[in-house]
Amino acid sequence: MVMSFFRKGPTGLEHVVSKSVSMLGDARHSFDLATLALLTETQPASVDADIRATDQRINQTEQELRAELVVHVAVQGSADIGSVLGLILLLKKIERVGDQAKNVLDLAESGVRLDNEDDTAAMLEERGLISTMFGEAAELLSEPDAEQLAEFGRRADGLLTEHQAKIETYLHSDRPGHEVVPRAIYYRYLKRIVANLLGIVRTASDPLPTLDYLDDGATDTDD
């Protein structure tokens, strides 16, 4: 361990970013499994242990990376304080995504089944889109690109609006509660996951004071 002093390696913040990307990979894994349990015939019990272990790993990594950020400031001084605070927010967002994936699993484990429904195919398609966004977010986190970021933002904003509209529709629907309530809850989770993914990519580009706020700080992204 002491020999690491003599070896070359990534600088502190680079290491935190690369570990954040792997955390995002873990969060995607949880999301994929949890939605599979809710939207397909996969038994929630069969993915439970994997999702909870992944969540533990995400939490553990978040704690280790927070410590690394404190070490960074203690050793390097305050020159990178903006990046350090941004990374603290970023880690929390990834951790939240992991929690929200776990919430989807909880929904499935409570007995809600959305497989073999009229809208299952549409929901599975949407699941695929969001899962891809995890990968895009990871890519943008390590190699930001202004155009891709703007395009990602437009898509995410579109999804957020769509999810909100669906939630409101379910809230005012005349359909039975056992049909609309799980869907409203599910879309609320999806909306928060997408908002967090958007927050993650914006952390790499937006100024720290207005991060998570839109319209020059007027609107909260509601993640």
Added chain:
Amino acid sequence: MAGIVGEQGTADRRESFSIPTPVRSVLVIAFIYLFLVGVSSLEKGIKIMGEDTQERLFSSVSNPIAGLCVGILGTVLVQSSSASTSVIVGLVATKGISVDAAVPMIMGANIGTTVTNTLVSLGHVRQSNEFKRAFAAATVHDFFNVMAVTVMLPLELLTGVVSGIAKEISGRLVGSAGSEWKSPVKEWVKKPVGWIVDIWEAVGLNGNVLGTVVVLTGLVVVLGALTMITKNMRTLVADRVERSVNNVLGKGSGTVAMMLGLVITIAVQSSSITTSILIPLSAAGVLSLRNAYPVTLGANVGTTITALLAALAASVPEALTIALTHTTFNLMGILILYVPPLVRDLPVLGAERLAEVAVRQRTWAVGYVMGVFIVLPLIGVALLR
């Protein structure tokens, strides 16, 4: 890697605004050379003063407790045991101070150097929990060093064991006391030291005044060079320090943490920097007191490298003996107070108790710093000189 950390990594970004690494490395070598010139100037200046002046100057530290207090005060004043022990090595090289008289000063320097991280911990005074952890992490170093002196100063006065070991080693390396060894470094720095003397002679100085001015010039050069070595080395190795601290955090054993403290301190040539890095980590709860403690012990040993370096510029074996005494004292301190599990926790318990008191009554923290590092040593010097 670009992204949230910017277009470049920390070190690259920092360096794009400042000195490139190869130039900085050359600068460090130049400052080490300058440091050796400074130490040699100290020796030269005191030799110019003549034996009568030397005797008057150094007779005040013949009492070991007074010597200990001078070591504490001198180190607190320059905020660096590397600097104060290098000066002591320079003084021993002139034979103005004997090795026996210098040993308590070296031990005092070990205590004095702990003031820096204790002062750093006072920066957390507004947040009770943070301050408690930070103050304990800082004072565990104080407790260990004070306990080491409490045990080993009487032992040294009674048996001469610490300096005896050092004498044995230096005897094997460069010859026995009283002889003169041809230090190659001494030859390398001879010319610039001669220039310093020539410059002051050219403005009309001679005798004691010339000697004093050459000593003061040497002091300025030593302090300036050490500051610049530390500053440049800190920049050069910051990424490595960060990476190795992260690797050791909460995973390494006491020995690994000790080695980390040793390596970082040798690299940055300052135990104060190593121990001061630990304070914000402890305050934030990233590093526990028991994990920080062995790092400070490694720093204690690592900081002795500077005096060993200074001894290279001296021409008598006694200079190396006193430098080795510093190393021996710190290694023996670890053997006596850290290796036996029964006593290992005493400094930790002392630091925790003191931190509890300091959190309840903040003025005690300030009183502690003033008392241990300034008032008591001043009283010691005043009464015992």
